[in-house]
Amino acid sequence: MSDARKPFPFRDFEPKWQQRWEDEKTFRTPGPGDADFDATKPKYYVLDMFPYPSGAGLHVGHPEGYTATDIIGRYKRMNGFNVLHPMGYDSFGLPAEQYAIKTGQHPAITTASNIENFRRQLKSLGFGYDWDREIATTDPEYVRWTQWIFLQLYGSYYCEETCKAKPVAELEAKGWTREEIDEVRLAYVANTPVWWSPDLGTVLANEEVEEWKSKGHTVERRPLRQWMLRITKYAQRLIDELDTLDWPDGIKMLQKNWIGRSEGAEVDFTIGGRAVTVFTTRPDTLFGATYMVLAPEHPFVPEITTAEQKDAVEAYQKAISSKSDMDRGDLNKDKSGVFTGAYATNPVSGEQIPVWIADYVMMGYGTGAIMAVPAHDERDFEFAQKFSLPVTQVVQPTDDSDWQGYTAYGTAVNSGFLDGLPTAEAKSKMIDWLESDGKGKRRVQFKLRDWLFSRQRYWGEPFPIIWKDGHHHAISESELPLLAPPLDDYKPSGSPEPILTKATAWVELPDGSIRETNTMPQWAGSCWYYLRYCDPGNKERFISNAAEDYWTGEKPGMVDLYVGGTEHAVLHLLYARFWHKVLFDLGHVRTPEPFQKLVNQGLILGEDGQKMSKSRGNVVNPDDVVSEYGADSLRLYEMFMGPLEQVKPWQMKGVEGVSRFLARVWRVAFEETEDGGIRTSPKIQDVPCTNKELLRVVHETIKKVGEDIEKLSFNTAISQMMICTNAFTQADVVPLKEFTRFLTVLDPFAPHLAEEINARLGGTTMLSETTWPAYDESALVRSEIELVVQVNGKLRDRLMVSKDIDEEGAKAAAFASSRVSEHLEGKTIRKIVFIPGKIFNIVAN
Structure with a gap:
């Protein structure tokens, strides 16, 4: 097999280490009540978003977040933390039921088969999960506590x-x-x-x-x-208590927008003696309300529709009955609607305004009725233009903007007792008037529905x-x-x-x-699974007080790091927060929030740059990648593609690239014998490190990789490990102690390879169970620096020189360089500019 296809014997050792981790329960997490539980250890709870075990199994987009959490979980464990890193399955769902309908097979059988395949795939990637804590929402004991x-x-x-x-x-x-x-x-x-x-x-x-x-x-x-x-x-609490969490600002904003808090007024219009309430955030524009719109499904519509408009109204209601809220709320779609034949009384002007129905008004939001102010609302303006409805200016812009469609604050005009007031004052005065006249009241409204x-x-x-x-x-x-x-x-x-x-x-x-x-x-099941992971075998309570106390810690949220896709940015997170707050209010948990820190990994696209899907034929199965390049190559590539939160296209050439890097690590330690066997490289020697530059690179790597893991900057951590590997490759002697330190740092990223090399070199303790190496500050001090040598401002050479070199020493080094001297032949040196530690520039003509 060619070097590109099998650069190191991963097929021989990856299954071996996976089996050993499972047999020895390497990543088992002791908790309160266990004999080996140490309550003095700091806790770290790192969690992946609950996967749905589909029949298709994993694609390469799934392991991105799982690899990130595995790296930081292994790293925290090496740093003395008791790490909770569990896995389970959101296993109820419509697809399993649809399969049962087609085949007659009980959904439980389908679900069990899918879970078995997911578990196999996850284990094949070497993730350090505590499989003793595995749960599924369909487990009877889990159903019990959901109910x-x-x-x-x-x-x-x-x-x-x-x-x-x-x-x-x-x-x-x-x-x-x-x-x-x-x-x-x-x-x-x-x-x-x-x-x-x-x-x-x-x-x-x-x-x-x-x-x-x-x-x-x-x-x-x-x-x-x-x-x-x-x-x-x-x-309101779901909005306010977001401020206590370490979440991306974009996700917080998505939640706030979904909840949709608005301050304004409820205003009563009358239609034939019947009061119809609308909510508006701009009561200052009431004098500009030139028509009213009801949702087609509003219960008043049949009562107020005139005989002449009955057929048109009913036809319109039927036509929009199958449209989704998303489609109806599309701002870019062509506006449609029908006049009911009825008129409403504007409560401030007393004018009779026509009442329409239109699909952009929905019963699920507000009161199912709006006052239309087309001069200062984009949708109302487009609707008025299409149906030739009146447009009355009631806000004067503060700049040269056109008043038609102007939605910002300004000055009230054509508004009776509000004229001349700035918007904020006009809003307040109008609400006071409505309340005193019994035609409305102040109101805070939310877009969120039950x-x-x-x-x-x-x-x-x-x-x-x-x-x-x-x-x-x-x-x-x-x-x-x-x-x-x-x-x-x-x-x-x-x-x-x-x-x-x-x-x-x-x-x-x-x-x-x-x-x-x-x-x-x-x-339902995905609203509280993070709690059950803490105490999955408890038959007396959904989580014991001791487990909840220990795994919660001192922060507002229980889970220290929660990683998953942005597709769950609103609903799952909102629902889980709601359930948790109810449990908190009732005294069943002691934190007001479930997830302290949230990170959304970016989507991994197919090689064609499109979202992976079976219909596009661009799905990459991780089983195929593992078979071809090994689990460590897949893990490493997923982290090396770019920043964790970034959207990235999959490239098989990239997998080949990181595979070659791992092969270089392997070749630092081993070489092939003439008969095709493997022996330790003579470069590996159990001696002190006298190569100060090599020592510096090793300790820089320990420092940077640790810091980058804490920042979830995995791609830059891998880049540093590549630099370190190059230094080992170029060295005549590779001290075993320094190389073992490097392997320990590599272990969270490529655990199979690191463990195998360590064991073959005589290591008796698994790297997974060792301590993260400390770096030596004194070793980080550079004895040499790079000096840029220029001739007339143009780069001619880069020289490694003593960090304390003076101008005379720099001059001697520069003139000794053939790359520099060839550009000085026949020229007279006019000036030398020396910036210590940076540049040596020769001016000559």
Whole structure:
């Protein structure tokens, strides 16, 4: 085999080290209650975002984050930390159920097979996970505690006085009725418009609609009875407490924008004697409201629509019923709408303004009605232009901007008692007027909606709820976990009835009560898995107090480093933070946040520069790379491609490049014998290092790699190790002690190769179990420096000279260089400019 294809015998030793790590449980993490637990050790909790075990297995984009966390986990372990670095699977989900529908095979069988393949692939890359802590959201014991946490939400309400969740038992003690309590529970039932897919047999989240429609599935809007979680009560805390976290500013902004806090006013317009409330952040522009727009699904639409407009309105409602919120909210799409025939009264001007319906107004946001101020709102202006509606200026720009479509602050004009006021004052005065006149009030509003928590699928956690006498009730905690029964038929009926309704013997209980047949969404299990990793075998509690205390530490968030893709920047992180805050309020955990530091790794694109996908045919399977170049080459290349957070294209030539680097490390230690065997290189000698330059490079490498790991700058750490390897290659003698230090530094990046070389050179302790080497400050001092020699300002040579060299010494060295002297022949030296330690410039003509 050629050098490029097999530069070192990775196939011989990578499986061996993986097996040894597993057999000896090298990366097992002792915790409170374990005999070998040392509570005095500092903790470091490093976590990968929960993978979904798809049938396709891993592609090379997945190991990027996993390799980063593995490197820092190994490094922290070497520095004396008790490192928690676990792995598990977000194993409920629609794909497994769809496969069951096609084949009749129980989703549990599909899921187990997928998990087995994921586990094999992860182990083949040598990741230092504590496999004793492995969990899956589908494990019955895990389901038990997911359902238990739901019951905590069900049994709680949000106390407005303390701004915290409290048990509803407090309200019962105050004499609240069952109906009153149900109105404030954090987990409640509501009839709400949802995206329903008849052929998938389930409700979809807004974010899932486009994905499944693109796969050919039917999706339609319809009202259904659903379980909801009152996340909106936590909106302000979810914004405010971001400030305590070490997260990228961009991710914080995405969360804040998703929550969408707005300050303004609720204003009451009247349509035929009926009050219609709108929310506006710009009450100062009320005099410019020249028409009103309702969401097509607004409940008032049938009542206010005139007979002449009835057919047009109903046709429009039907036409937009299958559009997703994302499509309807697209600012660039062509505006559409229909006049209802009704008119509303502007509460400040008294003018009658036309009422339209349009798809850019949605019931899911605000009140489902807006006042349209086309002079100072881009969408309203485009709508008014298309339908020839009036445009009235009410804000004068502060500069020479055109007032039409001007949305910034300015001065009120054509606005009655507001005229001449700057926007901020005009807003405040208008709200005061609305409140005093009983036509509106101050309001803080959030774009965030309550969390739709129901699915009609089979493959999800059943709700621990029964229905009796028209009311929902929690089942006893002793009945948990409540598992879904096996079914002969997983096919959806096409109606909104959940698949579990087919299991009549399971649904209908002897006392006449019936079980809730909706299931929880896949998000449920991924909301709290980081807690279960801390104490996965606990049968008495979802996490023990001792484990929670130790793994939490002193920071606001439990997890010290959380690494994953930006696709989870909003929903998963928002949902997990919400659940954690509820558990914190109820005293079940002692930190207000789950994840202290967050890093998003960049996407790895295919070699064609496109996102990897089976449809594009550009997916690279890590199994193929490991087979061809070894696990260490894959790990190293993933880290060497560029900064962790950067989007990067995959290049097989790059894998070849890092493979050649690892081969150079191997060849520093070994050489081939004539019969094809391997022997230790005669350069490796167990002697003190007398080569000061080599010693300096080794200790610079120890220092820089350690600092770069702490900064997650893995690519620059690898560059430094390449410099060090070059120094070893050029040296006549490679002292074993210094080379072992280098191998220890390389170990978190390429653990198989480092361990194999160390063992062959006589090492008796695994590098994974040794201490990170300390660097010697005195060894970092350079005895020589590079002196740039110029002739008439042009570079002619670079000379290594003593760092203390004076001008005479520099002159002697420069004139001794043939590269310099050839440019001085026949010329007279006019001047010499010497900058110690940097430049020696000769001026001659």
